[in-house]
Amino acid sequence: MTDRLKIDCIWWRNVQPGEFYNIERHHQIAGGGGSLYIEIPSSMVRVTLEFLEKPVTETNFISPITIEARVIGQPNISGPIEFQSKTGGRMRIARQNRQQPNSQRHPAWTEKRGFPAAPDGVASTEEARQYFPTGGIRIYIAKTTEGEYYAGFKKGVRPPTMTQDDPLWELYKNGVGGVIYADWDDI
Numbered sequence: 001m002t003d004r005l006k007i008d009c010i011w012w013r014n015v016q017p018g019e020f021y022n023i024e025r026h027h028q029i030a031g032g033g034g035s036l037y038i039e040i041p042s043s044m045v046r047v048t049l050e051f052l053e054k055p056v057t058e059t060n061f062i063s064p065i066t067i068e069a070r071v072i073g074q075p076n077i078s079g080p081i082e083f084q085s086k087t088g089g090r091m092r093i094a095r096q097n098r099q100q101p102n103s104q105r106h107p108a109w110t111e112k113r114g115f116p117a118a119p120d121g122v123a124s125t126e127e128a129r130q131y132f133p134t135g136g137i138r139i140y141i142a143k144t145t146e147g148e149y150y151a152g153f154k155k156g157v158r159p160p161t162m163t164q165d166d167p168l169w170e171l172y173k174n175g176v177g178g179v180i181y182a183d184w185d186d187i
Contacts, residue, residue, distance in 0.1 A: 005142075005144050005148075005150070006144055006145040006146075007142050007143070007144060007145075007167065007182070008143050008144060008145045008181075009051060009142075009143050009179050009180060009181045009182070010140050010141065010142045010143070010167070010168075010171075010179065010180045010182075011047070011048060011051040011140065011141045011143070011177070011178075011179050012138050012139065012140040012141075012170075012171050012177045012178065012179075012180065013038060013040065013044070013093075013138065013139050013140075013176070013177035014136060014137075014138050014175065014176055014177050015038060015136070015137040015138065015139060017125055017128065017129050017132050018125045019035070019038055019039065020116070020118070020128055020131075020132050020137065021118065021122065021124065021125040021127075021128035021129075022035050022036060022037075022097065023036065023037070023038065023096045023097050023098065023105070024097075024098060024099075024117060024118040024122055024128055024131075025097070025099070025118070025122050025123070025128070026099050026120065026121070027097050027099050027100035027101075035092070036095065036096065036097035036100055037084075037092040037093055037094050037095065037096050037097075038092060038093040038096050038139065039086075039090060039091075039092050040083070040090060040091035040092060040093065040177075041090055041176055042088065042089040042090050043176065044091075044176060044177055044178065045089060045090065045091055047178055047179045048083065048091060048179075049062075050179070051141075051143065051179050052065055052067065052083065053147075062085045064082050064083065064084045064085075064094070065082070065083040065084075066080050066081070066082045066083075067080070067081050067083075067141075067149050068080055068081075068149065069081050069106060069108070069141055069149035069150055069151040070148070070149070070150045070151070071106075071107055071108040071113065071150070071151060071152070072108060072142070072150050072151065072152030073152070074113075075150070077107050078107070079104070079106045079107045079108075079151075080104055080106075081093060081104075081106050081141065081149075081151065082094045082095065082104060096109070098110070098111075098117075099120060106151050108151035108152050108153065109139055109151065109153055113153075114155075115137075115153055115155075116131055116132060116133055116137060116155060117131065118131040119131075133155040133156045134156065134157065135155070135156040135157030135158075135172075136155070136156070137153060137154075137155045138153060138154045138155075138171045138172075138177075139151070139152075139153045140152055140153065140154070140171060154168065154171050154172070157172070158172035167180065167182055
């Protein structure tokens with residue numbers, strides 16, 4: 001990034017191996033089944049809506065929320081990220097399967113940018129697991145104090161040189177995800 005950004009907060013989600021398989025596999029597999037999105041569990045809905053600056057209501061009735069997010073490190077590239085409500089008080093980041101027609105996988109979360117990928121013919125979570133990095137995958141969206149969004153990801157284990165005062169330290173803790181509130185420059 002050429003200009004220093006003032007980051008307000010970072011929303012993050014720990015991608016699970018089954019989700020990784022579902023967003024990498026062919027979208028029409030024999031027997032069907034499986035999601036083509038990244039789920040936001042009910043435990044994260046409130047903080048997600050607050051992060052998006054949307055009223056916290058019954059999520060079954062909210063309209064899709066689409067943000068435009070630039071790519072961390074390449075702010076001249078951007079793409080939409082669509083959040084949708086689901087039954088059971090959950091949400092999802094829609095259309096993330098890379099092989100699906102009309103996929104809206106954010107450009108920050110692609111193999112071109114180093115995001116892990118499984119072969120096109122991957123047929124199970126267990127097969128996909130060999131392409132899933134030790135230490136996991138965390139997608140994140142940073143929001144600036146100006147209200148702009150930037151997307152990125154981290155994979156693997158916490159770097160041994162990272163210190164607890166690093167804004168991204170929290171991405172490596174156990175858990176499904178959340179929002180990191182802090183006051184820092186750049187990421």
